[in-house]
Amino acid sequence: MKKAFILLLGGILLGACSETTKNEADLPPANTYTLVFFDKTQSVNPNDTFVKTKYSSAIRNLVDQNIRTEGDILEVYFIHENTSKARALTVKSRTAKESTEGLSPTDLEAASNAYDLSIKKERQMIYNALMQKLMESNSSASNSETNISAGIPVIATALATYPDVKAYFFSDMVESMRSGRDFHSRPPQNREQAQSWAREDAGKYAQQSLSGAGIYMILPFSPNSSSKINNPNVTEYWKDFFGELGTGNVTEQ
Template identity: 45%
Template sequence: MKKPPVTYYLLTFLFLVLSLFSCGDKETQKADNQTNSPTVHTLIFIDKTASVDVKKAFVAQKYQQTLTSIIEQNFRKAGDTFEIYYIHENTSKGRTLSLTCRTEMEDTEGVNATDMEAIKTAYDLSIRKERNFVIQQSLNRLKTQNDNASNLETNITASIPVIARLAESPGITKVYYLSDMVESVKNGRDFQVSPPKDEAQAEEWAKVDAEKLKNYQLNGPDISMILPFEPTSSSKENNPTVTYYWQKLFEQLGVMNVTEM
């Protein structure tokens, strides 16, 4: 049997070497992307008023899954922050959790594929431990009942100065409302008693209220409203003009991305 020429072995060896370098480069690039990505600031507002019952099976499941998903996506590297505020009569003073990620990916410059895998494994274990802690703390805050008098008013507008302060920080700011978004305050809007009658009125009210809040321009944050309503809920329960009001108010204050879930 004729032996393959020497060039065959040389080409095979060269192919294997290039493959190893390629794998190592891809892993290193992935790690570098994680390390060099912008810091993410996550701000969550959980409604702790009488109108939102987190003991209901649908609400509990939706909000537990939402919190877990948010943490998995946003809590990734050293410097990422995570805060929870309660929505009630005194929302601006309702901060109940504030954490900063400490897990750092080691420098991977010039690292071979084997060492890269070890660094990645150590990172995965550390970030998983941190995320699990944040998830548990968040779920505890979600389950906490508010039996105080503050649960009689829903002051969502008071969250806007909180967002404005955080949005001044370098990085990406992501805001999530776990709420029915039904503003209900004595000296302001009371959507429980008098919601906007249609989209035109909702937009008109939003413009008027935005003028009062013009000192709080929210340039940059992404805002998500995660509502506690089932898909079969009626418009009386899940009033579309209420969420439309908030979309228009946030837009007036400079928010480009407002979503409803």
């Protein structure tokens, strides 16, 4: 009798786990919040053939990965002297990925095809909008300074509402501010200095944790670029900087 009871209990628990897994699989994905930062200073030329090819491919990938269902948000900011106030575009996905629980095979296929067609069209529209923003020129005085770190409050604000935030920096990541770091005139000379500066600068944003954010740096440099152009110490600075603010996922592309 005891053995039968254990078997029955095990069956109930297994059934409950299976039902939970099934229900979770049928649910639409959680919404994402994607931030795209385009460098609009003099040091990045989107008309360069290599840069345009690399950046257009990266934009295509991020749109396909992050625009998945109704309510997904993507915002574009321009990096220059006034980055935090330079929101250039906001889009919100309208393609709903409905629950498929209880649908017949025929209805399931129809729903899947309808979703695929709709999301493909919406992704293309968003991709086109991002490419237009990428190619916009900036001839104003703001293009003389590069304030990448001003993106931190923007990311932190998004994290206050959305648990899944990804920030893509299409930039050479050369901070250049008259009143702060200027990696054009004085880049970090080695790994140790990069780490020390990152720790010091991150302290200014100690109240704005980036825990939970994914950071992606899409650099405009070709594989043949010298270390003078594509300075590895600058890249290490940003990895340490974001790490100090709680980001465990910092990717260089």
